[in-house]
Amino acid sequence: MLRALVIAVVALLALFSWREDLPDVEIRLAERTTQAGRIFGGYPLGQGFTCEHDGLHALDVALAPIGGAALPLELELRRGAADGEVVRRASVAAEALPASDGWARFEFEPIEDSGGERFFFALSASDRTGHSPWLRFRGVPYVVRPWGDRALEGSVIEGELLPAPPRPRTDLHHGDLHTLAFAMNYMHPEAGAAKLELFDAQSGEVLRTASIGPGLPCDTGWVFFRFETLADTRWRALRFRVELPTGASLIGNAEGPSIVAYHGGSKVPEDVLGATCAGAELPQRDLVFRAWSSDSRSALLGRLAERGGERILWAAIAWFLAIVVAARLLGRPVEERE
Amino acid sequence: MGALEGADRRRVTRLVLVAALLHGLAYLFAVAPWMGEDEPWHLEYASHVAELHRPWGGKAAQYGAGAEVDERRLWPTSQLQVRRRMAGTSEEEIAARQREILASMAEHEYFRRVDWAGAVSDRTDFDQVEEFFTATSQPPGYYSVLGAWLFPVRHASIETQLVWARCLSLLLYLASVWVVLQLACCAFSDRSLAIGATLAFAWFPMNARLGAVVNNDVLARTLGAVVLLLCAKRLAGEASRRTLVLAAALVALGLLVKSTVMSLAGVVAIAWMFGGERSARWRNVLLGVVAGAAVIGAVLWLWHVQHSPVLPRNVDAFLARVQRGASLETLGELWRTFVGGFNWYSREFSPTTYAVAGVLAGVALLSAFSALFHTRRGVSRPVLGLCFALLGLQVLLVVLRGEGQGRYLMPAMAALALVFATGLLAPLSNFRRPAGLKLFAMLLFAYDALFLWGGLVPNECLLWGS
Structure with missing residues (x-):
């Protein structure tokens, strides 16, 4: 029994060692694909979330350096709504921003009554930043062509989405296409709208149209053309035409523009409330971030009880008894004792 | 201290099975639905x-030229x-x-x-x-x-089916533990070594976890233990050649379970060649080589007609696969997912944990390897050699497959348990082995505690993405 108790203490220490490593809310992506682009002066990028516990005291935002001088970033935290009361401010100096893909931490005085409350934060800078926040679009992503190595010339770009062959793999693997993301260079907020038209490759019939902006800047990031879901897209051939505002260009490679197709559902947990740009909602997307609140043992155990339920209790009982029984194997053999 | 036999063996068997059942149940409760890989x-x-x-x-x-309709669109x-x-x-x-x-x-x-x-x-x-x-x-x-x-x-409901399917995995885990105890009694005429090897098998966390998930590696692991037991008995002179026929039949069945059991064919061949009379050894070697070539040919044909992804499409693909399999990256991944990977291998322990486990495993392997050449009281060298052969073949298969996932080593898990127990306990004198066993067991229990309560449960229950 003593051995089992010693091991149980080891188990408890191992469990409680997680206390400071459990974010309140976190967007977890094994692979980050789409960045929002530089933050423009006057167009802060933000995100809403519901805090689980009291004691909200820090926010981490995933950033990628995308070239240019690093600028300090300011964070405003509002309660209740994107235009609600500012409850905290924090900043990160330019030299403290990540030199490679990583988290930038914004720390502030703990908010004692944050549990169950809605918060919205916004990141701003004095001018276009050298860092971009990562973004998650809500859908099943399928990378048609990853981030390219060149800016494509022309204000109108046409291309095709084709099955395999002629492609090495199909450009549209799933049904229910609802969004096409394109990699974008310098779309100024006052330059007008970017437009997408989607055609059937055989008949030329216009199937869907979508537009972005004005007022939604994007530089060295991805823009998302959302349209009514097109069900029959699996292994289908489509043509697209993108019309860009003055000064903007698409990014791609020798084969064409960089594209991510989004299919299927878009349901995500209710504790993330979506991204914003200059206070306006950016539908179906979230900044990649994490929020830190209470790191008490009771918060950890509360979450374990809520998410693990009874089965974790039974697991603990069976596991402890297993060691008690196994430890009896370590004693002397029957004959020696007799 | 002597071999595990008589009333003591019966008592140890009972305790091992009860402990393994409780341990398996702990994992059955702890592993959340659908958290077994694939x-x-x-x-x-x-x-x-x-x-x-x-x-x-x-x-x-139907698709492509000549097809009435491209069904991939439907x-x-x-x-x-x-x-x-x-x-x-x-x-x-x-x-x-x-x-x-x-x-x-x-x-x-x-x-x-x-x-x-x-x-x-x-x-x-x-x-x-x-x-x-x-x-x-x-x-x-x-x-x-x-x-x-x-x-x-x-x-x-599909969830009831999942739980029921996991119960089969638990039963196979228990059966495997029992087989490994028999194997340990065949390999070791020392009680501490036999118990140590059985505990190493039953308490190795990724192996115990395999008793709580639905996966064909579960059955491959059990077959691996049974075939190794039969071959070990033959090598130890405790069984006739007919045992090897049974072992060969199990390998044939195993090839209908998972390609990773191919290594077991090598173990049967070794037992066939070296398990008989010395006078017939050359004849057995010849027969073993011919039969082995026939088995490999039959298996390749079977995989071809089954559209198995095990077979590369051409020589270039094969070479690329071997290069990938032998790379440090793949071998590192193999090690990490064998020692402990969580949430479908999307999360891991800290690098320090893998390094410490690597040092311990390295010491155990080297020490056990030296036992092939120096007498260690209570250790059967032929059986230990068979275990090393199986381990080598299993790693070779992983390299040929080009994918480093720890569960692909599971057909050799029983061999690994015996090697670890030999490496860490056999160098001790008979007098010190019981104390060594206690320390060995406490290390295993602590590793299991770290895995379950510092890895699996926090990753599955505490850390969720939004």
């Missing part, structure tokens, strides 16, 4: 077998792959099963737990989780067994 695909396959669809003779997808690839394997299944039936499983995965927060899957929960087919992936390219052996096991609950 579990949805394995259960999908077996559930169609339980509906009495034959796992061969299905209908291939149905997701993963569903066409199931239809190609399962005779008599309809597209609607396959789609409905996938939707049922996906709904359960969403309800049990699978998409919040597995980082590469993304948090979006309303998905309608398996391609939307992983493209071009299916379990139906695997041989049908395990799924036939699991399908028969699921038959009584085939009309129950």
Whole structure:
């Protein structure tokens, strides 16, 4: 029994060692694909979330350096709504921003009554930043062509989405296409709208149209053309035409523009409330971030009880008894004792 | 201290089985639904077998020149792959099963737990989780067994079927533990070594966890232990040549379970060549080589007709696969996912943990290897040699396959347990071995505690993505 108790203490220490490593809310992506682009002066990028516990005291935002001088970033935290009361401010100096893909931490005085409350934060800078926040679009992503190595010339770009062959793999693997993301260079907020038209490759019939902006800047990031879901897209051939505002260009490679197709559902947990740009909602997307609140043992155990339920209790009982029984194997053999 | 025998052996067997049952139950409770790697695909396959669809003779997808219709536009690839394997299944039936499983995965927060899957929960087919992936390219052996096991609950909810399928894994884990105890008694005439090896097998966390998930590696692991036991008995002179016929039959069955049991054919060949009379050894070697070539030819043909992904498409693909398999990156991944990987290998321990485990394992392996050349009291050198051979063959298979996943080592898990116990306990004097066993067991229990309560439970229950 003593051995089992010693091991149980080891188990408890191992469990409680997680206390400071459990974010309140976190967007977890094994692979980050789409960045929002530089933050423009006057167009802060933000995100809403519901805090689980009291004691909200820090926010981490995933950033990628995308070239240019690093600028300090300011964070405003509002309660209740994107235009609600500012409850905290924090900043990160330019030299403290990540030199490679990583988290930038914004720390502030703990908010004692944050549990169950809605918060919205916004990141701003004095001018276009050298860092971009990562973004998650809500859908099943399928990378048609990853981030390219060149800016494509022309204000109108046409291309095709084709099955395999002629492609090495199909450009549209799933049904229910609802969004096409394109990699974008310098779309100024006052330059007008970017437009997408989607055609059937055989008949030329216009199937869907979508537009972005004005007022939604994007530089060295991805823009998302959302349209009514097109069900029959699996292994289908489509043509697209993108019309860009003055000064903007698409990014791609020798084969064409960089594209991510989004299919299927878009349901995500209710504790993330979506991204914003200059206070306006950016539908179906979230900044990649994490929020830190209470790191008490009771918060950890509360979450374990809520998410693990009874089965974790039974697991603990069976596991402890297993060691008690196994430890009896370590004693002397029957004959020696007799 | 002497061998494990008589009343003591019966008592140890009882205690080992009760402890293993409790340990297996702990994992059965702790592992959340659908958190076994590829579990949805394995259960999908077996559930169609339980509906009495034959796992061969299905209908291939129509597409390309000459096809009336491109069926890839009509149905997701993963569903066409199931239809190609399962005779008599309809597209609607396959789609409905996938939707049922996906709904359960969403309800049990699978998409919040597995980082590469993304948090979006309303998905309608398996391609939307992983493209071009299916379990139906695997041989049908395990799924036939699991399908028969699921038959009584085939009309129950998919979650009931999952729990029932996991219970089969628990039973196979218990059976494997019992087999390893018999194997340890054959390999060691020392009580501490025998108990140490059995505990190493039963308490190795990734192995115990395999007793709580649905996966064909579960059966491959059990077959590996049984074949090793039969061959060890032959080498130790405790069994006749007929035992090897049984072992060869099990290997043949095993090849219908998973390609990773191919290593066991080598073990049977070694036992065949070196287990008989010295005078007949050259004849046995010759027979072994001829039979081995015939088996390899038959297996390659079987994999070809089964559309197994094990076979590379051409020589270039084979060479690329070997290069990838032998790379440090793949071998590192093999080690990490063997020592402990969580949430479908999307999360890991800290690098320090893998380094410490690596040092311990290295010491144990070197020490055990030296026992092949220096007498260690109570250790059967032929059986230990057989264990090393199996380990070597298993790692070679992983390299040839080009994918470093720890569970591919499971057919050699019994051999590894024996090697670890030998390496860490055999160098001690008889007098010190009982104390050594206590320390060895406490290390195992502590490792298990770190794995379960510092890895598996926090990753599955505490850290969810949004």
